[in-house]
Amino acid sequence: MPAYRTARTHRPVADYDLRFDEHPVVRCPDCHWAQALHEHLHxxxxxxxxxxADHPDEAVDHLTALPDRLAVPRYIEWWASGHWLAIKDRRSEGPGRLLGTDELEIFQSVRADNTLERAVFANTQRRSVFPSTARTNIEDAAEGLFRTGLLRPAPGLRQSINS
Structure with missing residues (x-):
């Protein structure tokens, strides 16, 4: 990252005119950081x-294509609560949320090997559906998590389009 980027003041804004999957967007016009605002979580x-503004070096454009390899950011606390994903985003004052079983399978899969493969397999078995259907469900859920900053590209890996 060029030195002028870190020396510059970042002035992020909430853009309620720009929506992504019906969520308003927060973004920084001084760099590439952008994500959907999950109003109940954040x-x-x-x-x-x-x-x-305090962590400009951790900027990720979450509105781009879902990367092939993912990671759980350091600012996310998560745990299994029965068959649900309990999650808290420490960047905001939100109380945390319970998300579904698909999301729990995604977090467990990403923690294991930075991919969605284990989640697809678990979803196939749990729902007794074809792998292609399970993959579509898991990728849709992972995309929602990525858009709201709950997942990010795995460190050291280029962000690429998931085919």
């Missing part, structure tokens, strides 16, 4: 905006 944009 409880408003301010925590995310302050976090980005």
């Amino acid at each position: 409880e408003g944009p301010y925590g995310l905006l302050y976090w980005h």
